Amino acid sequence: MNETAQLNVRCAADGDRPRLIRHAVDSFLQIYKIDRATRDDIIMAVGEALINAVEHAYGDEAHGSLELHAHLKDTDLEVEVKDDGRFLFRPSHEGRGFGLRIIKAIALRVEIDRTSGTTVRMLFNTRLSHEIA
Amino acid sequence: MNQTPVVVVKFDGELEFSRREELREKFLSAANALSVLLDFSGVTYADSTALAALIAFQKASRKRAARIAMVVVLPQFDRLLRYAGLHDAFAVFPDRGAALTYLAEQKAQ
Numbered sequence: 108m109n110e111t112a113q114l115n116v117r118c119a120a121d122g123d124r125p126r127l128i129r130h131a132v133d134s135f136l137q138i139y140k141i142d143r144a145t146r147d148d149i150i151m152a153v154g155e156a157l158i159n160a161v162e163h164a165y166g167d168e169a170h171g172s173l174e175l176h177a178h179l180k181d182t183d184l185e186v187e188v189k190d191d192g193r194f195l196f197r198p199s200h201e202g203r204g205f206g207l208r209i210i211k212a213i214a215l216r217v218e219i220d221r222t223s224g225t226t227v228r229m230l231f232n233t234r235l236s237h238e239i240a
Numbered sequence: 241m242n243q244t245p246v247v248v249v250k251f252d253g254e255l256e257f258s259r260r261e262e263l264r265e266k267f268l269s270a271a272n273a274l275s276v277l278l279d280f281s282g283v284t285y286a287d288s289t290a291l292a293a294l295i296a297f298q299k300a301s302r303k304r305a306a307r308i309a310m311v312v313v314l315p316q317f318d319r320l321l322r323y324a325g326l327h328d329a330f331a332v333f334p335d336r337g338a339a340l341t342y343l344a345e346q347k348a349q
Binding site: 122123125126129144147148151154155158161162204205206208209212213 | 254256257258287288289291292315316319320322323324325326
């Protein structure tokens with residue numbers, strides 16, 4: 108693939124959105140013939156970032172917006188999950204907060220940017236992601 | 241012979257964030273059981289929401305010395321446990337027969 112394929116989603120950060128966006132990412136990856144195991148791993152990581160954005164980012168306040176931007180070029184897939192809230196991946200010992208651990212086990216690189224809301228930026232290799240953990 | 245009944249809790253579909261309350265209620269249905277088979281063979285996706293509910297159930301089960309066996313068929317769920325560092329925290333089996341055998345053996349000890 109020479110050009111960059113893109114998927115962009117912007118919506119309200121409601122509780123059913125992680126599932127819907129996860130399915131959209133899965134369909135996007137199917138178009139480019141990414142194998143099932145690799146897709147499963149990528150959407151697992153993306154799903155955790157989406158849950159974090161919805162569950163933690165807004166606390167008890169009214170829900171804000173949620174954005175996902177995916178860029179696929181050759182075997183590199185970069186996915187950004189953005190929200191307007193504050194970052195709050197909880198520690199795993201609480202029985203919650205496995206999200207960041209799962210993302211780090213799957214993604215080649217993870218960056219968390221809190222300069223304006225929270226952006227979780229993940230890089231995946233679409234041929235190898237399920238083999239590297 | 242005193243037999244402890246095995247309580248089976250069956251899960252289906254996507255175990256994810258929007259079903260978190262339903263998941264907690266499902267686990268509550270086995271809150272007093274001493275031998276529990278968690279059958280995830282009908283699951284098509286699981287995320288950390290399911291893991292959180294599972295860990296909470298395991299903690300509560302330990303307090304009453306309950307035994308838990310899990311049936312996990314979906315490779316994605318198996319890898320989720322591994323990525324979260326939880327694969328060794330549970331007795332995981334590929335089918336009900338193996339899980340029930342494990343629970344029976346645990347009772348006999």
